[in-house]
Amino acid sequence: MTLSAAHPRGGHGWQLILADLALILFLLALSALPAAEAESGRRLADTEARERDALGMLHAEVAPAQALFRPIPGGPSLGAWLAAQGPDPRATLTIFAVHTRGSEAAAWRRARALAAEARASGVAVRAIITAGMHEEVYASLAYDAVIAEVAS
Template identity: 40%
Template sequence: MSVRAGHGWQTSLADLSLILFIVTAATVSRQPQVPALPSRAAAAPSPQTEPLSVYVAAPDAPPLADWLREQAADPRQQLTITAHYGSDAGAQARALAQATRLLAQAGAQGQAARMVVEPGEGPVRAVLAYDAPRVGESGE
């Protein structure tokens, strides 16, 4: 009987590779199925990006309509109006009223906007950014 010494390590390596493949395949086959994500446009608003331009509704600020006319029109941009409210009684209603007033001014300029009213401090802000959801965008 003749033994060829040059092929022993290659056979062992091939056997180990085959074992590793079988163990990996068995592990992957037992993974739970993750459900497909729904379309991003249907599930949630697009993520917010860096602002291009910010309007702060200060007492001496020009009307939002004037500020919007000065901005370059781009269908990829989204106007987001954010109002903050404190813990005192009626603060949330006042913040909502301020944001609604700016939303009406934006609508008069033909600009659709999303509105966010959240706890916190600070004036009402309007931000233009490339946040507009793309048609047919999906999260899959």
């Protein structure tokens, strides 16, 4: 048995080194991503906080729904439903109106009608109107936390 038979020459040495270097470069780039994303997120949050501070604004965080209202034929009106929930000054009613292309005005009218009914009940109201695959209007009653940004 000769040395060449035990170790065939294939010329794979430089290819393995190149593959190792490529893998090392990939792992280094991958490990740097979370730090870069965190830094860009901090810069964006700092910019938004400065803008809010400059305007003297507060923003609300949309909390998970405590109760959900969907208008159905023969069901209670929004005003009757809100009365059954019990008055709470901490609660905010968010009206969600989802519309398809071309039905933006109709979604706005439905959301505005529900908002007027809710305001008559004395509840804080906001409306969120978005595009979607189907039309839908519903309301979410939640205890949103108002967050005041503190300048640092």
